[in-house]
Amino acid sequence: MKLDFNNDKPIYLQLSEELEDAIIAGAYQEETQIPSTTEISVNYKINPATALKGINILVDNGIVYKKRGLGMFVANGAKEKILEQRKVDFFESYIKSLVTEAKKLSISKEDILKMLERGFEI
């Protein structure tokens, strides 16, 4: 898990995405504990309020939940949930910017489709 401090994206958003990636990759299995706010804050040298904000996004989306006195745990079905959401976001974050850039470079729709074909062959 890494945070890119030169990225335009706020740190707390990067953190919640990184935690999601770690859940997708299986680094944090369902019903197991994720690092505490303090651990994250100390490890990445970020303000605990920022760390908490990142974790709270996952809480609000039902990805992790709080076990009183123990810490934060990955919810049942969290991985599935993240994958669903990522698919919805795929259009917004990848397709739209792909089309914008293609238009800027005068790449036609047909050419993009050909490139996609090629991309899948790799």
Add this chain to the structure above:
Amino acid sequence: MSQMEIKNITKKFADVTALENISLKLEENKIYGLLGRNGAGKTTLLNLITNRIFPTEGEILVNGENVIENDNALSKIYFMAENNYYPENMTVKKAFNWTKEFYTDFDSEYAAELCEKFSLKLNQKIKTLSTGYTSIFKMILALSCNVPFVLLDEPVLGLDANHRDLFYKELLKNYSEKPKTIIISTHLIEEAADIIEDVIIIKSGKLILNESVESVLSQGYAITGSISAVDGFTAGKNILGADTIGGIKCAYVLGHLDKAGIPDGLEVTKPDLQKLFIHMTNR
């Protein structure tokens, strides 16, 4: 509940106005970054908060009590100053014991633990410490005092990269375990930007910014393109500064950005806190 209020503080040294009508509220358990260029008045403000000097006008209240010659209010604040006020022949250990006389909640065990982590010897004389270790010594005192307000003036002065890393980590650990209000005055903005929650910027004795880092970063943006296009877009906006190379201009703007309203050919990027600081305090 611990709160500090700085009300209309002005400080004059002879005919030089070091601080002019500064008003600030410091909330409980927040980490503040106090930023300003050399000679902006940061240390003067910290000296006033701890009543090492007296304000010309205004007052500073800790939980409603004026700090002036007020032992109760001052015992709630620890100031890690740039100067060393300990007798030079004193050993580190003895300095810890002395500090405990004044700050009764001083945690000697924790202080010894930090000394071990930073490889600072307890029996070393303060005068024999290098610049970096003098900073480490003073910083350990500040972290071990267990008071509601800790003021750190250039805490990483002379520290190598490893020790700075360790310092930020220990600071955050300390803050997480025993929340307190911390003010860090530093020139190393890039390093502190993600640690501080709110940023206070002083420019030539005047308060020019007091906001959360997140809100400053969300408001600040840089817009790049041809000179005429950038000038057209930024007309009437709060421009902090600009860089020009050849026919390309990059203007730094503070304010709300309507992403849909950006003309073609202009590119928006998000500057970091240091970049915004440089443009806010230039000139």
